[in-house]
Amino acid sequence: MIQLELLSNELLLELFEYLNTNHLLQAFFGFNDRFNQLLYTHFRDHQLNFHSISKDNFDLICQQYLPSTIDQVHSLYLSNKETSDLPELLFSRGFTLDRFINLRSLSLYSIRFLHQFNGIIYQCRYLPHLIHLNVIKCPTFELREYILVESINNIWSIPTLIHCNLNGIQRSEQWVCRITSVSTSIKYLSIEKSQCELSSLSHLLNCTPHLEKLSTVVRCSKSDECLDCVIPSMKSLKLDFRGSADLLKSIFQTMPNLCHLTIDLSQMYLDGHAWEQIINNYLLKLKIFRLKMKFQLEQNSDSMVDNVDKLLMTFQTTFWLEEYRWFVRCHWDTSDTLRSTIIYTLPYAFNEYSYSNGFYSKSTCFNEKDYWTYDSVDMITLNNNRKTSVDTHTVPVSHFPNIRHLEINFPLNEHFSLLFPSFHRLTSLHIHVDTNPNYDQLQMLINQAPFLYSLRFSPAQKSRYELFQLTSKSIRRLEFSYTPSTRSNNFSNEDCYNLINSPLGIQCEVLSICFENRIDILNLIQKMSNLRLLVFESEDDNEFFRSVTPGGDEFVQWLKNHLSSSHSIIRDPRSFAIRIWIDRQNHNIKTLEHQNKFSWFLPLIKRIFS
Numbered sequence: 001m002i003q004l005e006l007l008s009n010e011l012l013l014e015l016f017e018y019l020n021t022n023h024l025l026q027a028f029f030g031f032n033d034r035f036n037q038l039l040y041t042h043f044r045d046h047q048l049n050f051h052s053i054s055k056d057n058f059d060l061i062c063q064q065y066l067p068s069t070i071d072q073v074h075s076l077y078l079s080n081k082e083t084s085d086l087p088e089l090l091f092s093r094g095f096t097l098d099r100f101i102n103l104r105s106l107s108l109y110s111i112r113f114l115h116q117f118n119g120i121i122y123q124c125r126y127l128p129h130l131i132h133l134n135v136i137k138c139p140t141f142e143l144r145e146y147i148l149v150e151s152i153n154n155i156w157s158i159p160t161l162i163h164c165n166l167n168g169i170q171r172s173e174q175w176v177c178r179i180t181s182v183s184t185s186i187k188y189l190s191i192e193k194s195q196c197e198l199s200s201l202s203h204l205l206n207c208t209p210h211l212e213k214l215s216t217v218v219r220c221s222k223s224d225e226c227l228d229c230v231i232p233s234m235k236s237l238k239l240d241f242r243g244s245a246d247l248l249k250s251i252f253q254t255m256p257n258l259c260h261l262t263i264d265l266s267q268m269y270l271d272g273h274a275w276e277q278i279i280n281n282y283l284l285k286l287k288i289f290r291l292k293m294k295f296q297l298e299q300n301s302d303s304m305v306d307n308v309d310k311l312l313m314t315f316q317t318t319f320w321l322e323e324y325r326w327f328v329r330c331h332w333d334t335s336d337t338l339r340s341t342i343i344y345t346l347p348y349a350f351n352e353y354s355y356s357n358g359f360y361s362k363s364t365c366f367n368e369k370d371y372w373t374y375d376s377v378d379m380i381t382l383n384n385n386r387k388t389s390v391d392t393h394t395v396p397v398s399h400f401p402n403i404r405h406l407e408i409n410f411p412l413n414e415h416f417s418l419l420f421p422s423f424h425r426l427t428s429l430h431i432h433v434d435t436n437p438n439y440d441q442l443q444m445l446i447n448q449a450p451f452l453y454s455l456r457f458s459p460a461q462k463s464r465y466e467l468f469q470l471t472s473k474s475i476r477r478l479e480f481s482y483t484p485s486t487r488s489n490n491f492s493n494e495d496c497y498n499l500i501n502s503p504l505g506i507q508c509e510v511l512s513i514c515f516e517n518r519i520d521i522l523n524l525i526q527k528m529s530n531l532r533l534l535v536f537e538s539e540d541d542n543e544f545f546r547s548v549t550p551g552g553d554e555f556v557q558w559l560k561n562h563l564s565s566s567h568s569i570i571r572d573p574r575s576f577a578i579r580i581w582i583d584r585q586n587h588n589i590k591t592l593e594h595q596n597k598f599s600w601f602l603p604l605i606k607r608i609f610s
Contacts, residue, residue, distance in 0.1 A: 016042045021049045025065045040072045047075040052082050054532040055583040079109035082510050082533050084568040084581035097123035105132035114147050121151040131162050138168035149178045156181035167192045176200040179207045190215040198225035205229050220247045227254045236260035252282040262290040269295040272314030290349035297339040315364050329363035346371040356383040379405040411438035423449040430456040439466035446472045468502035482514035496520040500527045534580045
């Protein structure tokens, strides 16, 4: 620790950025006044993040740290993804949102219950400095529309709110058209998982009259709709649109000062001439234009290549190549009988990408080798058609340097390593495996992903010896997908034993699985010493006993009778999976002197500077 004290405040603050919240507080809080002040400085600009935290660390922070730091927290991240009912536990201990008096940013991740979400949002009205609200990846709320509408109206009533991200709300458009409050403070709004009709979008804009940036999804089923408002403040629009060209023009007419447009079109064909006319007539101040358009080329006597060439010629006028220097690329799959085609501006501007090794492409670039780096993509789905080969001499190699989430079929196509040589930022891998997966290929991919955290198998593929021999220094989350159709892949006693003693099982912290027998649950919790969250179903969890057993849920009660009362045990009311947030109660470890707790930190410094 003496070595750390020799470092400057600026360098220590930079090092703090490499550590999550619970590690920072455990390591530095209370060591001396200097480090306490540095933590306060750090948390003014960084989140108090409860996304990936163990139950015992959560208890420790609530007991020893939050009482002294709660009024210093400017950004808070509450999550149920790798915890069990964390917001409810936090509030029940007296740490309600109104005590975070300087909170400026609140993020909510995987809040599964609408009543809990509504309670949190209600408290937000009493936060005098709240500027940012992020609702991220919340599952579809139960069908009580009036509660969701109440929450939305409470959001629109927060007087200081400027940035509002509601992408986590995955519902129909009904809640949009039922907003009754008017927000004069919201300037930046994102609603990417709830579809709007044009009438609902019109209502939304009337209730948020000072919007400058909007990201939303519009699906138009009526041809006679139009927007009945003008939003002169709108400068940036990200739009996922399905409808007619006339309805699209009507949207642009309401935004005369739009200068940044990102648009994803489905089932609509507009060639370069049509876009040139739209931009010249309705988007006179447009500076940045990002397009992705999915459509089906008409069936005619011309070949697919000839049709693509004709389309690309409409994007090669003076307007496109000289006035704006906007280039496009067209992708098509020769094996697709539907002649599905996608065209997009370069560089590619969207975060998701679907790749098939049957793709062919052409662009309007002066050099066809330009713009093959897809920096914006962080989530990719790879469709390997093993019957289709790729001519690597004629097809340039795409480069995806920022991929964080990858979904892929195994075994891999032979050209995979040429197309995707590294995965240095990959954190999540979802693989679909057939009856004869190639685990050597999987191990090679894992070896290229030094920061891979989550590994998911679909189907569960538990009865493979090679699976339990996989190794990784970084993987901490394992998911074995379970569905009624894959019941034969549920984990037996022998499978659980192999998992417990496997390299990945030994270091696993979060596990999603389906058991054949409930007894194995107890053994797994006891033997997997690093496990902090277990999400599972079990074959002997009888649905009948969930409702008729006196005292409530028979299975949950059985778990409470056999496990420590400090564990948090709940059942998801929709999926019926059970979540156990495990409290290891390692008191001896938690009370070590500070100089012993830094054994993990000094090697980290060496890694940062190496």
